[in-house]
Amino acid sequence: MNKFYLGGLLSLLFLFACPVYALEEGTLFLTPTHGDDGTAWGQKQCDGCHLINRIHQQRGRSIQTIVRRKSYESCAGCHGSNGTDLKKLCLLCHNGQDLPISPTMTGTENHNFTVGQVNGLSDEQCISCHKSSNMNGQFELNIDLTAFPNASERDEEYVRITDFCLRCHNLDHQQAGFEILNKNFRDPLIAMEKNYNFLDMHGYPKGSGQRTYFGLVPNYRYASVVECTDCHAMHGTHNPKLIIDSASKGATQLADPTNYSVKVINGDYSQLCVLCHRMQNPVEDARLDTGNGLSGVHLTGADEDCRQCHTHGRAVQVGL
Ligand code: HEC
Ligand code: HEC
Ligand code: HEC
Ligand code: HEC
Ligand code: HEC
Ligand code: HEC
Ligand code: HEC
Ligand code: HEC
Numbered sequence: 001m002n003k004f005y006l007g008g009l010l011s012l013l014f015l016f017a018c019p020v021y022a023l024e025e026g027t028l029f030l031t032p033t034h035g036d037d038g039t040a041w042g043q044k045q046c047d048g049c050h051l052i053n054r055i056h057q058q059r060g061r062s063i064q065t066i067v068r069r070k071s072y073e074s075c076a077g078c079h080g081s082n083g084t085d086l087k088k089l090c091l092l093c094h095n096g097q098d099l100p101i102s103p104t105m106t107g108t109e110n111h112n113f114t115v116g117q118v119n120g121l122s123d124e125q126c127i128s129c130h131k132s133s134n135m136n137g138q139f140e141l142n143i144d145l146t147a148f149p150n151a152s153e154r155d156e157e158y159v160r161i162t163d164f165c166l167r168c169h170n171l172d173h174q175q176a177g178f179e180i181l182n183k184n185f186r187d188p189l190i191a192m193e194k195n196y197n198f199l200d201m202h203g204y205p206k207g208s209g210q211r212t213y214f215g216l217v218p219n220y221r222y223a224s225v226v227e228c229t230d231c232h233a234m235h236g237t238h239n240p241k242l243i244i245d246s247a248s249k250g251a252t253q254l255a256d257p258t259n260y261s262v263k264v265i266n267g268d269y270s271q272l273c274v275l276c277h278r279m280q281n282p283v284e285d286a287r288l289d290t291g292n293g294l295s296g297v298h299l300t301g302a303d304e305d306c307r308q309c310h311t312h313g314r315a316v317q318v319g320l
Pocket of ligand 8: 216270273297301308318
């Protein structure tokens with residue numbers, strides 16, 4: 001047997017042993033091997049070869065039903081552009097009618113990457129944060145969030161959602177295309193990495209639960225950390241600075257499932273704080289309703305500006 005023949009036999013075996021993968025490893029995106037010998041790469045008409053009633057048989061009904069309803073316009077949103085200029089649409093499905101709580105987008109404020117600009121999120125902005133979601137109904141940090149490199153330019157996995165935020169909200173290793181320019185070094189937009197790791201009450205774990213106003217609701221504990229997204233909503237809220245406008249948009253560890261509302265009036269953040277903080281030995285305003293049915297923080301009311309003492313990056317006694 002000559003060696004060329006052997007080589008041919010081996011590669012034939014190899015072909016049978018390995019299925020042809022048209023999807024990028026770990027994602028739903030099509031690659032240049034799509035279709036027999038890649039002949040389907042670069043084609044826009046998915047309906048030419050795939051019957052919508054035949055696909056997705058192995059997946060739960062959730063995507064099967066919605067894909068049938070949205071038809072071929074939806075394909076690129078999950079499988080990528082297939083080497084064409086097909087647009088990846090997200091809002092086609094992720095909107096108040098079709099998937100109203102996945103995510104909840106009510107409210108005029110959202111993380112549209114520009115402070116002070118009020119407009120709805122665009123498909124491109126969804127993709128900035130969710131480059132290659134697998135849309136399996138489960139939120140997985142290292143699949144569903146875009147992998148931004150860390151300070152050493154490496155794709156280190158996220159351990160918590162906050163790691164994702166801090167890959168951009170820092171002083172000296174911001175992401176290309178998302179630079180945050182011309183800010184004072186104390187502005188939380190760029191100071192949050194330092195704040196969170198060294199100064200903030202909700203970052204570096206340091207609380208003792210021994211102070212005058214102590215008291216946390218079940219599932220939140222002293223000497224633990226709180227995620228940015230427990231207080232800030234990415235997809236939509238009525239409050240400034242992306243503060244959640246209802247418990248359901250953040251405060252993920254709450255044992256009480258009641259959906260309390262949160263309204264920030266001037267600098268009065270008491271409706272936010274009281275979701276987690278309930279004073280055990282009530283003093284000062286601790287018995288006053290903050291306005292959402294809950295009481296238990298030492299100050300509340302439209303004439304109280306918490307920011308005098310509680311802001312990000314404050315090193316002394318109080319802070320945030
Ligand atoms: C010319 C015919 C043809 C066209 C047009 C075509 N496909 Fe395919 N597609 C195939 C064939 C054949 C396969 C199975 C072989 C393979 O996996 O590459 C396939 C496989 C796939 C797979 C499964 C890949 C895997 O590895 O499991 C997906 C997803 C897919 N196509 C999506 C699309 C989308 C989206 C479009 C439109 C942008 C499209 N196809 C257009 C022929 C086509
Ligand atoms: C909501 C996301 C989503 C959309 C939109 C979507 N798909 Fe899929 N598709 C998937 C997932 C998830 C799989 C399973 C992939 C896997 O198992 O690795 C899949 C698998 C496939 C497969 C492989 C075999 C099969 O039938 O399961 C084909 C072909 C396919 N899709 C074509 C399409 C076409 C054509 C469209 C547009 C009509 C489309 N998909 C829209 C998520 C989607
Ligand atoms: C600034 C980054 C960012 C942008 C922009 C963004 N997201 Fe998210 N998304 C997140 C983070 C972080 C989470 C997980 C924590 C959370 O929801 O608070 C998440 C969670 C989700 C979830 C699952 C959890 C849930 O609330 O159901 C869906 C679905 C989702 N996003 C879709 C979208 C869509 C669609 C868009 C565009 C309209 C979008 N996201 C824009 C960062 C972002
Ligand atoms: C055909 C409809 C459809 C399109 C188009 C679509 N999605 Fe989804 N997506 C879904 C469904 C259905 C789920 C699962 C929701 C659930 O079960 O809560 C989902 C879930 C998600 C999640 C939550 C994490 C997960 O794995 O379930 C994120 C993030 C997400 N989609 C982002 C996007 C982005 C970004 C785009 C655009 C590039 C997009 N989706 C396009 C239907 C779609
Ligand atoms: C890809 C980079 C990037 C990521 C990731 C990111 N941000 Fe941002 N964020 C920005 C940019 C850029 C701005 C706008 C800065 C400006 O306008 O000067 C911004 C603005 C903000 C604002 C101010 C919004 C306003 O309207 O006042 C908050 C709050 C915020 N981000 C919190 C977060 C949180 C929390 C996370 C993680 C869940 C996060 N960001 C993830 C880049 C990012
Ligand atoms: C999502 C839940 C949650 C929300 C909302 C919240 N906190 Fe906290 N807070 C905590 C947890 C948990 C700790 C304990 C952190 C630690 O020990 O390191 C804490 C600690 C603190 C501390 C330090 C207490 C100590 O013993 O050292 C202060 C001060 C504080 N929070 C103020 C606030 C203010 C002001 C608000 C509203 C603007 C607020 N918190 C909103 C959960 C929350
Ligand atoms: C306990 C709740 C809480 C947590 C946790 C939290 N924040 Fe904040 N954040 C606030 C409050 C309240 C303000 C408004 C303070 C003010 O007005 O000065 C704020 C303000 C900001 C601002 C300023 C926005 C602007 O437009 O000026 C940014 C940026 C920000 N936070 C980012 C983050 C990031 C990133 C994280 C996580 C690393 C985080 N925050 C964690 C409550 C929180
Ligand atoms: C004049 C400064 C000042 C102002 C204004 C202020 N606080 Fe405080 N706050 C403090 C001090 C000091 C502590 C820590 C006292 C202690 O527990 O020993 C504290 C602690 C807290 C805690 C953490 C309690 C704990 O230990 O778990 C919460 C929650 C809180 N304040 C909410 C608010 C709210 C809501 C407002 C605005 C309505 C506000 N504060 C305004 C000084 C202030």
